[in-house]
Amino acid sequence: MSHDSPPVRRLADWDHDRLGRLAAEHATPLYVVDLDRVAANYERFASAFPDAHVMYAAKAHTGRAVLSTLLDAGADIECAAWGELQRAIDAGADPNTLQYTAVNPPDRDLDYAADLAAEHPGLTITGGARDTFDRLEARGYDGRVAIRINPGIGTGHHEKVATGKDAKFGIPYDEVPELADELNERFDLVGVHAHAGSGVLHDDLDDHCRAIGKVADMGRTIEDRIGGLEFVDFGGGFGVPYREDEAPLDMQIVGEKVRDAVGELEAQIKLEPGRYVVADSELILTEVNTIKETPAATVVGVDASLATLIRPAMFDSYHPIRNLTAPDREAEPVSVGGPCCTSADVFCTDRPIARPEREDLLAIGNAGAYGYELANQFHSQPRPAEVAIDGDETRIVRERETLEDVTRLER
Numbered sequence: 001m002s003h004d005s006p007p008v009r010r011l012a013d014w015d016h017d018r019l020g021r022l023a024a025e026h027a028t029p030l031y032v033v034d035l036d037r038v039a040a041n042y043e044r045f046a047s048a049f050p051d052a053h054v055m056y057a058a059k060a061h062t063g064r065a066v067l068s069t070l071l072d073a074g075a076d077i078e079c080a081a082w083g084e085l086q087r088a089i090d091a092g093a094d095p096n097t098l099q100y101t102a103v104n105p106p107d108r109d110l111d112y113a114a115d116l117a118a119e120h121p122g123l124t125i126t127g128g129a130r131d132t133f134d135r136l137e138a139r140g141y142d143g144r145v146a147i148r149i150n151p152g153i154g155t156g157h158h159e160k161v162a163t164g165k166d167a168k169f170g171i172p173y174d175e176v177p178e179l180a181d182e183l184n185e186r187f188d189l190v191g192v193h194a195h196a197g198s199g200v201l202h203d204d205l206d207d208h209c210r211a212i213g214k215v216a217d218m219g220r221t222i223e224d225r226i227g228g229l230e231f232v233d234f235g236g237g238f239g240v241p242y243r244e245d246e247a248p249l250d251m252q253i254v255g256e257k258v259r260d261a262v263g264e265l266e267a268q269i270k271l272e273p274g275r276y277v278v279a280d281s282e283l284i285l286t287e288v289n290t291i292k293e294t295p296a297a298t299v300v301g302v303d304a305s306l307a308t309l310i311r312p313a314m315f316d317s318y319h320p321i322r323n324l325t326a327p328d329r330e331a332e333p334v335s336v337g338g339p340c341c342t343s344a345d346v347f348c349t350d351r352p353i354a355r356p357e358r359e360d361l362l363a364i365g366n367a368g369a370y371g372y373e374l375a376n377q378f379h380s381q382p383r384p385a386e387v388a389i390d391g392d393e394t395r396i397v398r399e400r401e402t403l404e405d406v407t408r409l410e411r
């Protein structure tokens with residue numbers, strides 16, 4: 001894989017015959033992830049930031065096949081929960097290279113991280129509240145820490161992801177210098193960190209760079225106060241085009257903009273893309289089971305639902321939909337929804353799609369980031385299987401759940 005892979009992958013670019021065979025073999029709804037695309041996205045991103053240390057933010061997609069693909073490609077992993085740390089290790093990550101971003105961490109998470117660090121002192125723990133550092137100290141931890149800064153600027157595709165201006169995330173900007181002095185005595189303070197938002201595309205890029213500039217300023221302030229920092233981490237947030245008419249980010253230009261925003265910095269620059277790496281590497285295959293013409297709309301019922309992909313219901317997200325069975329049929333405005341008894345269970349409303357018929361196979365695109373990760377069992381629906389395309393090979397990387405999996409822990 002090289003970094004001259006195309007910067008965006010649309011549904012039309014997937015091999016429709018191959019997808020049809022996968023649906024026939026594994027049933028629907030089905031997640032299909034292309035591991036070469038995962039690696040290519042990572043490599044394109046990393047090559048735009050040649051002097052940065054790029055970590056993959058695991059929460060976008062913590063599947064083992066994805067994590068090990070990225071580890072093989074040379075990525076390190078950023079985790080935000082103990083389970084993600086364990087899964088990164090299971091996929092082959094050296095615990096000394098992991099970074100754990102603690103957000104209101106439950107005791108169990110801090111216990112796990114402190115124990116892990118006792119064996120693997122290279123682990124870095126990022127805190128965004130004084131309490132987190134006090135609780136680490138109470139566990140006898142005096143290792144590597146970073147301060148998560150609240151830059152006061154939030155960016156991204158939806159209010160619910162604009163973390164940079166949400167008081168929940170990070171230490172208020174003006175309190176960071178004093179806290180740094182203090183933490184430098186109590187721990188090995190190695191970095192500062194911020195993550196301002198998610199899904200940043202063209203319109204948001206200047207705001208995002210403003211946030212990055214503020215964080216870099218703080219990095220310099222702390223460097224001066226404590227005599228050096230190992231890294232300044234600017235988080236993730238780089239978006240992908242979900243709509244067919246949106247252009248992808250030109251990562252070479254983004255790389256230059258970010259470098260300009262950062263300015264002179266002795267510390268290493270770190271970045272933590274999640275969405276950018278996985279979003280267009282995965283789609284969902286779903287079968288049409290109902291066509292209902294009503295005066296208000298043509299309703300197309302499918303077997304995927306908000307339990308399969310919750311982003312449209314949760315973030316009003318647009319996901320491209322393509323009729324793989326008959327992409328060339330005349331397009332008609334339709335509303336596509338699943339079997340859940342809520343009006344939120346809808347993937348699109350009045351969107352022109354090549355006129356679906358019963359038993360057609362549809363693809364819902366850009367499902368790699370926060371897709372399977374947010375899948376759930378609403379309506380007692382077992383979660384779908386996931387198949388990985390790996391060059392010429394295909395293999396199942398997650399079995400389809402059964403109803404027994406849904407009820408297994410009931411007593």
Ligand SMILES: *Cc1c(COP(=O)(O)O)cnc(C)c1O
Pocket residue numbers: 057059060078080101195197198199235236237238272273274275276369
């Ligand atoms: C979610 C998250 C990321 C990744 O964000 P993307 O928008 O998926 O790139 C990176 N860093 C932290 C701390 C996060 O919480």
